[in-house]
Amino acid sequence: MSETASWQSRLALSAAPLLVIAALLLAIEIVARGGGLPMFLPSPSAVWNAYAGRPSVFWENLWATTWKSMLGFAIAMGLALVAAGLGVVAHRIREPIYRTGVFVQAVPLIALTPLLVVWFGNTARTHVIIAAMSSYFPMLVAGMQGFRAAAPQRLELMAVLSASRWQTLLYVQIPNALPYLFAGLKIAAPLAVLGTITAEWTGADRGIGAMMLYALFSYNVPTVWLTVIGACGLSVAFFLFAACLERLAIGPETLGATR
Amino acid sequence: MSQSLSARYVGKVFDGRGRVVALRDVNMEVPGGGFAAIIGPSGCGKSTLLRIFADLLQPTTGTVAIGGGAPQNARRTKSIGFVFQSATLLPWRTIRRNVELPLDVAGERGRSREGRADALLSLVGLDGFGDSLPHQLSGGMQQRAAIARALILKPEILLLDEPFGALDEITRQRMNLELLRIWGETKTTAVLVTHSIAEAVLMADRVFVMTPRPGTIAKAVDVPLERPRTLQMMRTPAFFDVVNELRDALFGTETEPALEPLPLEAVS
Numbered sequence A: 001m002s003e004t005a006s007w008q009s010r011l012a013l014s015a016a017p018l019l020v021i022a023a024l025l026l027a028i029e030i031v032a033r034g035g036g037l038p039m040f041l042p043s044p045s046a047v048w049n050a051y052a053g054r055p056s057v058f059w060e061n062l063w064a065t066t067w068k069s070m071l072g073f074a075i076a077m078g079l080a081l082v083a084a085g086l087g088v089v090a091h092r093i094r095e096p097i098y099r100t101g102v103f104v105q106a107v108p109l110i111a112l113t114p115l116l117v118v119w120f121g122n123t124a125r126t127h128v129i130i131a132a133m134s135s136y137f138p139m140l141v142a143g144m145q146g147f148r149a150a151a152p153q154r155l156e157l158m159a160v161l162s163a164s165r166w167q168t169l170l171y172v173q174i175p176n177a178l179p180y181l182f183a184g185l186k187i188a189a190p191l192a193v194l195g196t197i198t199a200e201w202t203g204a205d206r207g208i209g210a211m212m213l214y215a216l217f218s219y220n221v222p223t224v225w226l227t228v229i230g231a232c233g234l235s236v237a238f239f240l241f242a243a244c245l246e247r248l249a250i251g252p253e254t255l256g257a258t259r
Numbered sequence B: 001m002s003q004s005l006s007a008r009y010v011g012k013v014f015d016g017r018g019r020v021v022a023l024r025d026v027n028m029e030v031p032g033g034g035f036a037a038i039i040g041p042s043g044c045g046k047s048t049l050l051r052i053f054a055d056l057l058q059p060t061t062g063t064v065a066i067g068g069g070a071p072q073n074a075r076r077t078k079s080i081g082f083v084f085q086s087a088t089l090l091p092w093r094t095i096r097r098n099v100e101l102p103l104d105v106a107g108e109r110g111r112s113r114e115g116r117a118d119a120l121l122s123l124v125g126l127d128g129f130g131d132s133l134p135h136q137l138s139g140g141m142q143q144r145a146a147i148a149r150a151l152i153l154k155p156e157i158l159l160l161d162e163p164f165g166a167l168d169e170i171t172r173q174r175m176n177l178e179l180l181r182i183w184g185e186t187k188t189t190a191v192l193v194t195h196s197i198a199e200a201v202l203m204a205d206r207v208f209v210m211t212p213r214p215g216t217i218a219k220a221v222d223v224p225l226e227r228p229r230t231l232q233m234m235r236t237p238a239f240f241d242v243v244n245e246l247r248d249a250l251f252g253t254e255t256e257p258a259l260e261p262l263p264l265e266a267v268s
């Protein structure tokens, strides 16, 4: 009984914002039909028409951004975790690794992108690199903090067992770091999308960022809005993906216990 | 026969912000299979001494030996079991997997490890809790799991750093008796750090009294009670004689009224 009740209340909770949004859209539509909206705010139906006219254009561009972001993100994650792991196992190179991360983070991507374009051309490779650079640092910091956050007594326990550094990393530091890693993941995943779109703005021929740029230049306001919605949706999807991974990897009860 | 344990003129200086002389000229001897207790006010270097025995810290001067050899060998061959003041279980592992952690580190797989954790869990009275997670157990139960973990590689030396300090008096006495039973069965050499005089006397063959600044052993007192020890023995004159002797060693023979009503636990 109580279970179904909680399901119903959950449904109501998640339905409420949707209803609000629907009502809002309806209101905007009505005002727009009366001619009461400024130029830069198209009616929802105009945005819909921009999409429905050629849906494949939208999806192809969205997909281009998606895979570039995923690839960049995966590369960043792999590099950051290996770097953070090395920094923990070999204390001497921790500082250089961290400084490199800070440097990568400090470089203004909007300035770097044209340089990369000069080197690699305005290709997917450039966009993937930028996506990776945008999400590298948060993952590196999360990894470094997480691996080092292990309680000193847990490390002493491993020392008494004369565990190797790798065993200590595997049995104590990595599991201990999971909450940190997933916090970093949730920050880094949407950043990869942002990085890809930024890179695409410098004049790609594919991707949601490119589509946005072309729509802007041709004053196609409904299409601009369509791409904005697509970009937001993609960001949110990346975040939700990270959040789902977290749920799968860390059960709610162990999550509570690692604090 | 289990390995003996000895310290010869052990000194330890921490050179950090300011110099702390944690230990000076510590001499002690625990015969193989013996049970020693170390007692003293907090900050007198008990944990430091235990960590030196476990090869977690190096002495600045003097030497320690386990079975006549370097503690490093004892640690490398995994013959040291260490129980910390807090259970230090890994929260993401079940109790059984926690107890098996030393087997994982030692690379023991397959047949040889089957059932060992469960046998130890029943030895410490945790039958049926193998699949629980640490946070589902009370503090006392977690500490018993930590003891099971310390025993799984059949250590020659068992070092216990105030293992029951966080427990209530009732649980604590029960744990004391259980630890004695386990010690009787496993025949390891045990060193127990405690801040309870009564606990030290109940458990040990020999009690070392440490005094601070610098930490050193002021006195060693033999406990003439037979084994197995029982709670009833805590009411005998022989027990009180030892307790009083230890109390004198800890506080001196000063009889200022303000110090008299101090409960045992205030020693820490």
Ligand SMILES: Nc1ncnc2c1ncn2[C@@H]1O[C@H](COP(=O)(O)OP(=O)(O)O)[C@@H](O)[C@H]1O
Pocket: B014, B015, B016, B020, B021, B022, B040, B041, B042, B043, B044, B045, B046, B047, B048, B049, B215
């Ligand atoms: N890692 C350390 N660095 C500096 N000083 C320390 C360190 N560990 C312990 N000490 C100092 O050594 C003294 C003894 O500490 P400890 O062995 O923990 O005492 P006890 O266990 O008897 O309470 C204390 O004064 C403490 O501050």
Ligand SMILES: [Mg+2]
Pocket: B046, B047, B048, B161
């Ligand atoms: Mg201590």
